[in-house]
Amino acid sequence: xxxxxxxxxxxxxxxxxxxxxxxxxxxxxxxxxxxxxxxxxxxxxxxxxxxxxxxxxxxxxxxxxxxxxxxxxxxxxxxxxxxxxxxxxxxxxxxxxxxxxxxxxxxxxxxxxxxxxxxxxxxxxxxxxxxxxxxxxxxxxxxxxxxxxxxxxxxxxxxxxxxxxxxxxxxxxxxxxxxxxxxxxxxxxxxxxxxxxxxxxxxxxxxxxxxxxxxxxxxxxxxxxxxxxxxxxxxxxxxxxxxxxxxxxxxxxxxxxxxxxxxxxxxxxxxxxxxxxxxxxxxxxxxxxxxxxxxxxxxxxxxxxxxxxxxxxxxxxxxxxxxxxxxxxxxxxxxxxxxxxxxxxxxxxxxxxxxxxxxxxxxxxxxxxxxxxxxxxxxxxxxxxxxxxxxxxxxxxxxxxxxxxxxxxxxxxxxxxxxxxxxxxxxxxxxxxxxxxxxxxxxxxxxxxxxxxxxxxxxxxxxxxxxxxxxxxxxxxxxxxxxxxxxxxxxxxxxxxxxxxxxxxxxxxxxxxxxxxxxxxxxxxxxxxxxxxxxxxxxxxx
Amino acid sequence: xxxxxxxxxxxxxxxxxxxxxxxxxxxxxxxxxxxxxxxxxxxxxxxxxxxxxxxxxxxxxxxxxxxxxxxxxxxxxxxxxxxxxxxxxxxxxxxxxxxxxxxxxxxxxxxxxxxxxxxxxxxxxxxxxxxxxxxxxxxxxxxxxxxxxxxxxxxxxxxxxxxxxxxxxxxxxxxxxxxxxxxxxxxxxxxxxxxxxxxxxxxxxxxxxxxxxxxxxxxxxxxxxxxxxxxxxxxxxxxxxxxxxxxxxxxxxxxxxxxxxxxxxxxxxxxxxxxxxxxxxxxxxxxxxxxxxxxxxxxxxxxxxxxxxxxxxxxxxxxxxxxxxxxxxxxxxxxxxxxxxxxxxxxxxxxxxxxxxxxxxxxxxxxxxxxxxxxxxxxxxxxxxxxxxxxxxxxxxxxxxxxxxxxxxxxxxxxxxxxxxxxxxxxxx
Numbered sequence: 001x002x003x004x005x006x007x008x009x010x011x012x013x014x015x016x017x018x019x020x021x022x023x024x025x026x027x028x029x030x031x032x033x034x035x036x037x038x039x040x041x042x043x044x045x046x047x048x049x050x051x052x053x054x055x056x057x058x059x060x061x062x063x064x065x066x067x068x069x070x071x072x073x074x075x076x077x078x079x080x081x082x083x084x085x086x087x088x089x090x091x092x093x094x095x096x097x098x099x100x101x102x103x104x105x106x107x108x109x110x111x112x113x114x115x116x117x118x119x120x121x122x123x124x125x126x127x128x129x130x131x132x133x134x135x136x137x138x139x140x141x142x143x144x145x146x147x148x149x150x151x152x153x154x155x156x157x158x159x160x161x162x163x164x165x166x167x168x169x170x171x172x173x174x175x176x177x178x179x180x181x182x183x184x185x186x187x188x189x190x191x192x193x194x195x196x197x198x199x200x201x202x203x204x205x206x207x208x209x210x211x212x213x214x215x216x217x218x219x220x221x222x223x224x225x226x227x228x229x230x231x232x233x234x235x236x237x238x239x240x241x242x243x244x245x246x247x248x249x250x251x252x253x254x255x256x257x258x259x260x261x262x263x264x265x266x267x268x269x270x271x272x273x274x275x276x277x278x279x280x281x282x283x284x285x286x287x288x289x290x291x292x293x294x295x296x297x298x299x300x301x302x303x304x305x306x307x308x309x310x311x312x313x314x315x316x317x318x319x320x321x322x323x324x325x326x327x328x329x330x331x332x333x334x335x336x337x338x339x340x341x342x343x344x345x346x347x348x349x350x351x352x353x354x355x356x357x358x359x360x361x362x363x364x365x366x367x368x369x370x371x372x373x374x375x376x377x378x379x380x381x382x383x384x385x386x387x388x389x390x391x392x393x394x395x396x397x398x399x400x401x402x403x404x405x406x407x408x409x410x411x412x413x414x415x416x417x418x419x420x421x422x423x424x425x426x427x428x429x430x431x432x433x434x435x436x437x438x439x440x441x442x443x444x445x446x447x448x449x450x451x452x453x454x455x456x457x458x459x460x461x462x463x464x465x466x467x468x469x470x471x472x473x474x475x476x477x478x479x480x481x482x483x484x485x486x487x488x489x490x491x492x493x494x495x496x497x498x499x500x501x502x503x504x505x506x507x508x509x510x511x512x513x514x515x516x517x518x519x520x521x522x523x524x525x526x527x528x529x530x531x532x533x534x535x536x537x538x539x540x541x542x
Numbered sequence: 543x544x545x546x547x548x549x550x551x552x553x554x555x556x557x558x559x560x561x562x563x564x565x566x567x568x569x570x571x572x573x574x575x576x577x578x579x580x581x582x583x584x585x586x587x588x589x590x591x592x593x594x595x596x597x598x599x600x601x602x603x604x605x606x607x608x609x610x611x612x613x614x615x616x617x618x619x620x621x622x623x624x625x626x627x628x629x630x631x632x633x634x635x636x637x638x639x640x641x642x643x644x645x646x647x648x649x650x651x652x653x654x655x656x657x658x659x660x661x662x663x664x665x666x667x668x669x670x671x672x673x674x675x676x677x678x679x680x681x682x683x684x685x686x687x688x689x690x691x692x693x694x695x696x697x698x699x700x701x702x703x704x705x706x707x708x709x710x711x712x713x714x715x716x717x718x719x720x721x722x723x724x725x726x727x728x729x730x731x732x733x734x735x736x737x738x739x740x741x742x743x744x745x746x747x748x749x750x751x752x753x754x755x756x757x758x759x760x761x762x763x764x765x766x767x768x769x770x771x772x773x774x775x776x777x778x779x780x781x782x783x784x785x786x787x788x789x790x791x792x793x794x795x796x797x798x799x800x801x802x803x804x805x806x807x808x809x810x811x812x813x814x815x816x817x818x819x820x821x822x823x824x825x826x827x828x829x830x831x832x833x834x835x836x837x838x839x840x841x842x843x844x845x846x847x848x849x850x851x852x853x854x855x856x857x858x859x860x861x862x863x864x865x866x867x868x869x870x871x872x873x874x875x876x877x878x879x880x881x882x883x884x885x886x887x888x889x890x891x892x893x894x895x896x897x898x899x900x901x902x903x904x905x906x907x908x909x910x911x912x913x914x915x916x917x918x919x920x921x922x923x924x925x926x927x928x929x930x931x932x933x934x935x936x937x938x939x940x941x942x943x944x945x946x947x948x949x950x951x952x953x954x955x956x957x958x959x960x961x962x963x964x965x966x967x968x969x970x971x
Contacts, residue, residue, distance in 0.1 A: 378765035394768035446715030457781035
């Protein structure tokens with residue numbers, strides 16, 4: 001078959017919705033084939049492949065949450081092996097920072113920057129537990145089940161902390177759990193049946209009924225921190241008794257019973273007629289397990305492979321984490337009115353997720369090995385998250401990523417070592433979480449996300465990152481200033497350390513001219529480092 | 543909640559204004575919209591000044607926590623819900639207000655009071671979002687605050703001062719889907735610039751560093767067209783331009799001679815600063831006062847909060863009028879909620895949104911008007927209920943921004959004021 005015949009056939013396949021999945025093909029290739037078919041069908045020209053420097057920085061940030069060192073950059077750029085990208089990916093996936101970074105990403109998914117309270121803003125144990133799940137590559141369904149079953153206490157295993165934030169708020173828990181783990185938004189159905197989605201109030205309160213018996217119990221202190229456990233009563237229901245139209249005045253209706261979303265009602269064993277519930281769980285004591293746990297039934301239902309929402313939701317969410325936007329976007333609003341851009345691809349991702357037993361590391365490895373992930377971020381597309389994945393997305397670094405990347409760039413480790421002082425244990429050292437989060441991470445768009453603006457630049461321009469512009473021994477500034485190498489080489493080093501690439505000709509000329517204009521280059525070198533720390537190329541992952 | 547540092551965290555949702563909608567919006571923007579670029583059109587200071595006086599703008603006096611309608615504009619003397627203050631007559635025949643508002647009572651000819659607000663969010667976070675955006679929160683849409691919308695339609699490109707300034711900021715909805723360009727610039731309760739606002743570099747070094755940075759940004763922009771990166775560059779420029787205008791924020795030179803006009807209070811100083819900013823062409827300034835959330839000791843709280851507030855409010859209107867700015871400056875007075883008719887056992891009033899009061903002044907709003915009414919105990923609206931949507935539609939209409947102008951998030955159209963909102967025409971001249 002010659003090319004001119006093949007092309008219309010591919011287009012036809014897309015139009016007719018024939019399966020595009022070729023059996024036996026690796027997922028990374030399947031992704032590329034399906035995206036390419038959509039480009040063709042829509043007349044879209046994809047960007048060129050990323051340069052090595054572009055790819056190197058991007059994949060470091062996405063997998064580890066920071067940039068490579070100068071030496072790592074040189075080693076990769078000068079590596080001539082054909083499969084060096086694949087080898088790099090394998091190395092990064094085994095780096096301990098992979099687990100740390102993915103743990104931080106998911107911690108934000110589960111708690112946000114400003115969790116509802118009850119001490120959940122300090123949750124080191126939960127964070128450590130989550131990090132550990134990524135370090136062990138625990139299958140996603142298993143650690144989600146552990147969060148939802150919430151066994152043990154918040155100090156010894158961390159997982160129960162998730163429900164602590166929704167203390168006495170079964171409706172809030174319903175919204176969060178369905179949105180995060182099932183990718184659907186039921187909140188409209190809290191007050192009325194959804195006008196154009198299948199969700200009814202019975203769906204909402206049917207789910208809330210699983211949480212109605214949960215209690216957050218303070219079971220004592222350990223290391224000066226309150227230990228919480230999630231208790232579950234044997235009785236108790238949601239207050240909702242059904243749609244208003246069905247209610248009879250003066251008559252108390254039957255509370256809505258637990259029902260799986262768009263599925264069957266929960267079958268519950270009857271309590272014996274003489275059963276009498278103890279008074280509420282006393283503080284200081286581990287609450288006893290209920291005779292029958294609604295919560296565990298829901299946890300098992302949510303995280304089972306056959307759940308129609310669960311695998312799709314996580315496949316789509318992680319796709320968006322690496323590719324920019326979700327195939328359904330926003331990722332937590334899968335609905336009839338918000339359809340996928342590549343429906344068959346999403347079906348396949350979900351299916352593969354189940355087949356590979358929710359192995360997130362496998363999935364991430366496939367994504368970042370795809371040619372689509374490795375497209376260039378430069379090109380004519382103005383959308384930061386291109387609709388057809390035809391160009392790499394441009395995403396701002398989180399406050400934590402920025403800090404970590406700055407520290408690598410300016411050689412903070414070396415400065416700390418040379419100082420002879422013990423390295424700080426503060427995650428936000430040396431800038432401190434206060435300013436860093438205030439200026440680069442605090443939600444300011446009403447729904448928990450950060451948008452950068454004027455305040456950020458004032459912080460960067462007027463001294464906020466001064467402590468990173470250190471001239472001390474062991475750091476980038478000190479080593480470049482005291483180097484005997486010609487400025488051309490030193491500018492190469494500067495660019496490699498900060499932007500993970502070598503400068504192009506006009507960049508090198510301009511920087512050499514700038515840095516060599518005076519006998520003492522110290523001040524100018526500091527300015528050049530500041531420029532590269534604050535520029536758009538650094539601020540974004542692209 | 544959508545709360546990850548996800549890739550889209552900082553970018554506006556897709557819905558910038560469509561071209562068609564922009565055209566509609568601009569046409570409807572009687573004097574303002576067509577002048578979005580006015581700053582660059584005029585070289586002559588006097589011509590610019592003339593246009594600037596035409597330019598519509600808005601000051602929001604934000605009564606955080608929820609000011610009581612019963613202790614301000616909707617008294618119920620002699621009723622069980624009436625409370626302990628007495629009504630006083632005003633310069634409008636037959637209209638009374640609370641004795642805590644003596645200066646306002648003599649300036650009612652400038653105000654349109656709405657006594658029939660009925661809104662939908664009864665708690666603080668929900669109410670603060672609602673009365674800053676006109677919308678209830680939604681998990682998948684980030685609604686912009688009114689200040690962001692106004693700065694988009696009435697703001698000046700490349701002005702030294704930000705287009706949306708909050709003094710003692712409340713609410714964090716920010717620019718929502720309009721994007722970081724329209725984020726508020728927040729000053730402290732004392733009107734001070736935020737930390738790190740002032741450059742301590744000498745201007746020669748600053749400009750040398752800036753030259754190199756511009757070069758680096760230009761190189762990146764050659765190949766990278768993403769709008770987030772563009773907005774990042776624009777915000778950097780705005781941060782630098784701000785260095786030129788620091789003196790605007792320092793009201794000390796003017797305070798002595800205006801102290802009596804505005805009243806010697808923190809709120810008075812905030813209002814004077816707001817007038818300065820408006821005079822400099824900033825299209826939207828929010829001035830906050832806190833906190834009216836008087837679940838206990840409602841009367842004590844109002845007795846302490848209202849006198850300085852009303853003094854400053856009247857001072858602000860007087861000052862703007864004398865400068866010829868009141869006719870183009872809309873003053874919006876509101877909190878996020880009203881307070882309960884019932885006085886609780888701690889002499890407090892709780893949250894209430896079935897019937898409460900707000901007020902407007904200036905910018906084509908009919909003065910001397912009391913619109914709508916509550917019933918005899920203030921429990922429900924008797925006449926002409928005004929929803930949050932109607933209220934916002936009326937505000938936008940007064941500012942010359944068509945409230946039906948649509949933004950798009952994806953394919954979903956989001957009008958500036960919610961669907962079905964109606965402009966309260968009786969309030970506008």
